[in-house]
Amino acid sequence: MDKALPDLATAVAGIDDGMTVMIGGFGGSGAPIELIHALIDRFLATGHPKDLTVVNNNAGNGHVGLAALIEAGMVRKLICSFPRSADPVVFTEAYRAGAIELELVPQGTLAERIRAGGAGIPAFYTPTSFGTDLAQGKPVAEFEGRPYVQERWLKADVALVKAHLGDRLGNLSYRMAGRNFNPLMCMAAARTIVQVSQIVEPGGIDPEAVVTPGIFVQGVVEVPNPAQEEDLNLAGAVYPEAAA
Amino acid sequence: MDKALPDLATAVAGIDDGMTVMIGGFGGSGAPIELIHALIDRFLATGHPKDLTVVNNNAGNGHVGLAALIEAGMVRKLICSFPRSADPVVFTEAYRAGAIELELVPQGTLAERIRAGGAGIPAFYTPTSFGTDLAQGKPVAEFEGRPYVQERWLKADVALVKAHLGDRLGNLSYRMAGRNFNPLMCMAAARTIVQVSQIVEPGGIDPEAVVTPGIFVQGVVEVPNPAQEEDLNLAGAVYPEAAA
Amino acid sequence: MKLTPIKLNPSQMAWRAAQDIADGAYVNLGIGFPEMVAKFQPPGREAIFHTENGILGFGAAPAPGEEDWDLINAGKKAVTLKPGTAFFHHADSFAMVRGGHLDVAILGAYEVAETGDLANWSTGPKGVPAVGGAMDLVHGAKQVAVLTDHVTKDGKPKLVQRCTLPLTGVACVTRIYSSLAVIDVSGGRFVLREKLAGLSLDDLQALTGATLHLDGPVADLIVPEL
């Protein structure tokens, strides 16, 4: 078994129009910038994929990564908790123009819905959002005298994930708070594609410190020294550069 | 903040009659034998605690650990998935005599109910047990054309847990498959008491390899070279020895 | 290989089941006979074995005296580490099971119905009930296979129209490796795929509690001597 992929173009080859794509990261930490840019490259070359539904905590920052994906016109709908950032101009303009649909989900509910999708739990109850606009239309039930909102699982066709180390079996470790949504999205997607800073031999990650066991991963591509979204934005980067 | 406890007797001092006690371990792996035996010592000296509801995957093996707790007459009810073992005589006799109540729960549902208790999820839906005797009396709902059973969270007053390394903040690592239910039970109990093979300085566990963050732990006691239930049973051990 | 025996022994059933496990498959083997499947992986294939108690990618049993009792499988038997083994807690372990991430689960059976219903956890109100992970495993794995003698020790069919014992799961079994045949469970019917060459279809039907349907040719069930 060898889940290693030769390059980024191969890694994003199977993503089709209309798919739901989970993209890891919280702001820039743990964001798979290179995978996203490879997907944009494919769209610019072929016109596909488009009409994507993207799941991410945020809505991109500046003109790289997720913001660039939106700016390229590939995203029909965004499911996120916090579509604000230091420079949210791309999403904000698309949203105000009615060019992108937004499903706003409380952050903990978003995380739990994704985990539920990966764990085979079609629905669960949470106190979060009870009595608020974000609970509208959702079933409510009382347990032990307290009201709860029923939330549904969230699954994806593909997850694009950033990890630190990976092996050919798909075992992964992360780097600090770059972990965030990434391990959950690995669980919830039919096909999980991971960029790692280094591919190591099986056993190269301590079995006690494997965060994502390989069963949740379908492909691993090595991207040494990956870009950080914040560094790109501080430098005023735009992707693709030609669009600047 | 220092969650280190001076000895086992102190560690089990706050457990009262009628409490629900989660006990970690799968069979003997990850079973907090020394904490259990300290609790038996207290019962033999004071007559308390008794009428306990115990949550564990199994029902004990031989005459040590959980089996010894049952044999001492301290357990009113057991919530478990698999009350069989190589030598399940203690539980089997108590059960046949009507001296102990059994709530049988599928293993994955047991794990998820405990996690739900720790995560503030009062109920969830699972395909497990649909159409079986173990779903009797539970609400059923259909999602995307498939039937599911509603299960409720499980919480405890106290969890007795075995880990490998621990620090004074309560951060824990485990040893191989000794992990099992232990991290979940840490989350689901109002008071989690952990025996560790070694107490290390904060930072002594790699922050990437902390399995249970300290927020889920209230007390840590050092038990170097802890006994393995299997070794005790292979040696024919009985606890307390006087009862042999 | 010699003449086909009257019925397969457990090793031979396990061997046959192992032939259907693809390279790279994620597999959970139930306690007892199904555990033997791991021994018969065809050369060149590397399946990854999952055990409910939180290990993925473990190795074979250690030499006697080399056991580490923190490194056991769901049957509480000692196993070993391999490069790439991963440990995780029980909730993550059953997320793998319930979430549909396993390719194959192979379980034992008291009864299997033509509806795919399985009974394998309770022989009735007598005795101490114990379910373990069986009810979880029958949901989620892409293939739920059963490894079982074709009939009980008393000679009664274990493959039946409707189960009489308490169910483990409804409409969950997809394939049966019995001591006499390989049978798919599909659309509420038993579909015969392979049978021992020395056994007539009529004789096999007589040992089966529900109709065996044919859907294409029936191959000979051929296994090595084990």
Add this chain to the structure above:
Amino acid sequence: MKLTPIKLNPSQMAWRAAQDIADGAYVNLGIGFPEMVAKFQPPGREAIFHTENGILGFGAAPAPGEEDWDLINAGKKAVTLKPGTAFFHHADSFAMVRGGHLDVAILGAYEVAETGDLANWSTGPKGVPAVGGAMDLVHGAKQVAVLTDHVTKDGKPKLVQRCTLPLTGVACVTRIYSSLAVIDVSGGRFVLREKLAGLSLDDLQALTGATLHLDGPVADLIVPEL
């Protein structure tokens, strides 16, 4: 210390809130002013700070130029490691929140009602809505405190009978640290605990949109110059 100012500045509000955080408390500080509370921990007390994006026990901001952008808080600001820091994923992070494991969450507010209802995520249908972790944090933490100016920039009360803006949570706030007073929310009432010495009860009531109840003596709200 000098004469009590007309109103507390954000640092002084944060200082006052910090005095109520016990040694060993697990604390989540909302984005913005509440983040300042960490700076004012009294000597000898060690609170453990949680951030939604998966860190427990992080340290202060790094020196400029020393940022590691994988080591950030929920406000996407760089933080630092401390001995005993732990990393975890978002589901575990919100298990801590929703599961009742935090001792204190301190949040900002647009409006707080005497019922304990909080509005702090949306100023209405204009603009881009963004909720983040606020709706989760108001459930689960044993104490949900609000740090806020007592009135809006236009001088309107932020402490009201009923919220008019979209709610973050129902009956969730337990204590308010305002620029003028410390107020408990209990039994559907505002209970005044401390107020600035230079402010009469009548003046404070005039700036408050619901009745201030007294339950025992009202202490002077005394803070250092910051």
